[in-house]
Amino acid sequence: MYTIGQISEMFNIPISTLRYYDKEGLFPEMERRSGIRRFSEKEVEALRVIECLKASGLEIRDIKQFMKWCVEGPSTYSKRKDLFEKRKKAVEEEMKQLQKTMDMLKFKCWYYEKAIKDGNEDRLNQMLPDHLPKEIQKLYDSAHS
């Protein structure tokens, strides 16, 4: 059993945020001893799931719904699995998007490196949009598609 302060240190999450999560219903079964929250291993695992679902782009209210399902028992297994499958797809999309972002960033790094060498963008402007070095052209095309 952990206090809110221990959990805060463990996860590097402000105490105020943990209380906010609790208020929003993300720990529906948390115990209390004379008013004080007692985080068990269950809440620790819940918090890992909260961080995962949040990182996947899910909103607090939907995480709360998931936590409710967990309390309801085996009848909600398939709803829970569905949720995770959907989050998986969302994260796959997000990663594709990030890869495009990455290509643009790499292109711009190359671009400015060359601009610094040349002292201006004249030669670069002549190469755009389709006379770039092969590997750079790939990045440019990916970022501009």
Place this chain on the structure above:
Amino acid sequence: MYTIGQISEMFNIPISTLRYYDKEGLFPEMERRSGIRRFSEKEVEALRVIECLKASGLEIRDIKQFMKWCVEGPSTYSKRKDLFEKRKKAVEEEMKQLQKTMDMLKFKCWYYEKAIKDGNEDRLNQMLPDHLPKEIQKLYDSAHS
């Protein structure tokens, strides 16, 4: 030259958002004809960069700073390159984080698939935390590290 309505369709961004970006200084050199905005190829490329920097996690005020540097000319090439290098690192971090998120999601999908088959979590609880099938154990460990 494009109107705000054409750009809105082109990028699938609300007109109100484009006006907001302009008000925030993200198009410092945009022309006007009798009060009406005229987006040139320069602004189109700026918008691609805005979307990229936003996707990399940069705030509007910092994107504005970048756009100011662009107006200042060659003396800011290295500042601009630095910015893109930093964004690249931030996105690399973000991708690592997303990979961990993905591992947790895959683990949970496997978990609930098994829970559905079994009708309960008893066998699963016996396998946790280190008697999982080899590939699943990898996902679990990655997500819980």
Place this chain on the structure above:
DNA sequence: GTAATACCTAAACCTGACTTTAGGTCAAGT
């Protein structure tokens, strides 16, 4: 016994990124 810590609540406040509202301009078509 009293001081320092670590906990508690309710409610107000904050921030970033937009969006909506209310009222106005301007050019083209009928």
Place this chain on the structure above:
DNA sequence: ACTTGACCTAAAGTCAGGTTTAGGTATTAC
């Protein structure tokens, strides 16, 4: 001339996800 549609502004409103504030309780250290 007048209506329609696309543009304009300033200012207020919205929303998620917290954080801060103000006032209070409970346990341990001296």
